[in-house]
Amino acid sequence: CKDCGKQFVFDNEVINRNYPIKQFKFEDDIWDLRALIPQLDKTDKITLSFIKIKQDWLKIIIKKHTQYLISIDNSVSHLFQYNRIFNNLSLFLDKNHIQEADWANRKNILQYISYRSTKVKTSTIVNELSSLKVFFELASINQWFDVPLGIIKREDFPKLKPATSNDIPTIVFDKINSNLDCLSDRIARAWMICYFCAMRISELRLCPIDCIKQDNKGQWSITFWRKKVIDFHTLPISRELAQVIQEQQQETKRINGHDYKYLFPDLHQAALADAINKLINQKDIRDDNGKLWHFTNHQLRDTRATYLFETGHEMAIVGKWLGHKRWTTTQKYVHVKDNTLREETAKVQAQLTNIRGESVTWESLPKTLQDNPAAHTIAIPEDHINTPIYGFCGLGLDKDCPHWKACYTCRSFVARKELLPDYIKIRDRLRDKQSVAEERGQTVQIDQFKQQADSLDVIVHSFGGN
Numbered sequence: 402c403k404d405c406g407k408q409f410v411f412d413n414e415v416i417n418r419n420y421p422i423k424q425f426k427f428e429d430d431i432w433d434l435r436a437l438i439p440q441l442d443k444t445d446k447i448t449l450s451f452i453k454i455k456q457d458w459l460k461i462i463i464k465k466h467t468q469y470l471i472s473i474d475n476s477v478s479h480l481f482q483y484n485r486i487f488n489n490l491s492l493f494l495d496k497n498h499i500q501e502a503d504w505a506n507r508k509n510i511l512q513y514i515s516y517r518s519t520k521v522k523t524s525t526i527v528n529e530l531s532s533l534k535v536f537f538e539l540a541s542i543n544q545w546f547d548v549p550l551g552i553i554k555r556e557d558f559p560k561l562k563p564a565t566s567n568d569i570p571t572i573v574f575d576k577i578n579s580n581l582d583c584l585s586d587r588i589a590r591a592w593m594i595c596y597f598c599a600m601r602i603s604e605l606r607l608c609p610i611d612c613i614k615q616d617n618k619g620q621w622s623i624t625f626w627r628k629k630v631i632d633f634h635t636l637p638i639s640r641e642l643a644q645v646i647q648e649q650q651q652e653t654k655r656i657n658g659h660d661y662k663y664l665f666p667d668l669h670q671a672a673l674a675d676a677i678n679k680l681i682n683q684k685d686i687r688d689d690n691g692k693l694w695h696f697t698n699h700q701l702r703d704t705r706a707t708y709l710f711e712t713g714h715e716m717a718i719v720g721k722w723l724g725h726k727r728w729t730t731t732q733k734y735v736h737v738k739d740n741t742l743r744e745e746t747a748k749v750q751a752q753l754t755n756i757r758g759e760s761v762t763w764e765s766l767p768k769t770l771q772d773n774p775a776a777h778t779i780a781i782p783e784d785h786i787n788t789p790i791y792g793f794c795g796l797g798l799d800k801d802c803p804h805w806k807a808c809y810t811c812r813s814f815v816a817r818k819e820l821l822p823d824y825i826k827i828r829d830r831l832r833d834k835q836s837v838a839e840e841r842g843q844t845v846q847i848d849q850f851k852q853q854a855d856s857l858d859v860i861v862h863s864f865g866g867n
Contacts, residue, residue, distance in 0.1 A: 424436060430451045431448055431449070432448065432449045432450075433447060434446070434448065434449055435447055438471060454491045456495070459494070459501075462545050469543065470483070476628070478628070482528075482532065483536070505546065505549065510553055523559045526558075526559055537552050567697075567699070568700060568703040568706070569700050569701075576686045577592075577696075580684055580686075581593075588672065588676040592677070593642065594645065597638065597705070598638070599702045599706060599723050600625065600702070602668075604628065605625075606663070606670070607625070607626050607628060608625045608626075609663060609664065610662060610663055612624055612625055612664060613638065621637070622635055622637050623638050623646070634724045653665070653666055670698075674696055702723070706722075709722060711775070752817075753793070753818070754815070754818075754860055756809065756810065756812065756860065758862065758863035759863075767798070768797075769797060774793065777793045779792050779793065779814075788830075789827055790809065791824075792808065792814055793814075793816075794808070794813060795813040810853060816860045816864075824857050824860055824866070827857060832850075832854050834846070835854060
């Protein structure tokens with residue numbers, strides 16, 4: 402803009418939406434998805450191209466596969482994911498002069514894996530092989546072409562290294578936050594919302610304008626659609642963030658009218674990253690090693706997750722905040738910065754014991770507990786049914802829990818000396834409950850309360866308590 406100096410991204414997909422819908426023809430090499438999928442999200446691309454598929458016989462198969470995916474309501478993102486994979490496959494077949502008659506065989510698959518390994522990272526190869534495996538299975542079921550049994554085997558998949566978080570260093574994060582006034586109000590709000598909610602930029606782009614509400618206690622919450630896992634996600638938010646969102650609502654309504662559906666009109670996928678990196682360059686923002694930081698959108702989500710762990714939240718809470726359905730997904734964020742780890746380690750190394758009263762050495766604990774005590778911390782408050790539980794779980798993160806909420810009778814439970822007053826209080830309360838159960842003749846409850854109280858008795862005495 403010549404008046405204010407702000408930069409804007411020109412999006413051809415937005416412009417193309419104004420064109421009339423092109424009638425679907427199977428033989429066309431560019432399909433207008435609006436003719437096949439009546440309702441597309443505003444962020445979905447509307448044209449799918451098969452121009453890069455060099456082999457006509459392969460192009461026909463791929464088009465049949467695409468039609469099949471559309472018929473089973475597969476997401477548009479999957480269509481384009483397969484499209485990229487097929488483009489690479491076609492290029493490989495062309496370079497190696499592989500013809501229709503013998504292209505689908507084990508030898509070519511192994512050669513393709515070797516070819517792609519020189520060009521992309523391991524996780525990409527795993528994703529491509531997974532997609533191709535499904536493609537070959539569908540091809541066999543639908544008889545699109547002859548597919549040998551087991552053309553892609555389990556052992557073909559390279560082993561993945563455990564995923565790691567890529568959070569923003571504190572020095573960088575603080576400097577960006579202190580310079581948010583140098584950004585446009587729109588981008589600054591996007592930064593704050595994405596960080597607090599650990600929201601992906603794709604989720605922010607689809608966030609409805611009426612995304613927040615206040616309950617009768619005055620607590621604010623935000624609800625937004627998560628396209629990646631196909632569900633709605635609701636989080637509690639602060640009054641300050643609610644005010645930020647309200648300011649964005651007012652601006653959107655003023656510019657786009659009161660009937661506009663989304664909180665951020667036409668927010669480009671790269672708009673936030675481009676603006677933050679421009680700010681980093683202008684303010685010369687560097688990490689602890691003096692290296693100019695490069696920001697990507699997903700770093701905000703990683704940074705928020707790390708912050709939640711470092712401030713004492715349990716894995717279950719962090720997983721819920723991030724909207725994860727499996728704990729293994731949350732596990733990649735289970736790391737803390739060196740200073741936090743040193744402080745935490747100093748606390749827990751004081752003295753530990755198990756339910757048999759035996760001293761537990763730090764070195765005997767699982768590596769994941771040594772590296773990050775917060776990931777193994779148990780802090781279950783009391784409710785009307787369950788006894789409060791505090792300590793460490795000595796099971797590895799890859800093991801299933803055999804005694805859920807019965808930790809005081811579990812061999813893997815690790816008690817901490819600094820929690821001795823809590824253990825005494827809980828034990829005495831359990832003894833009271835045991836007495837009440839004995840008066841009422843509640844045999845099951847008597848045994849339950851007695852076992853837990855006896856274990857806590859051992860723990861308390863091992864720590865020198867009475």
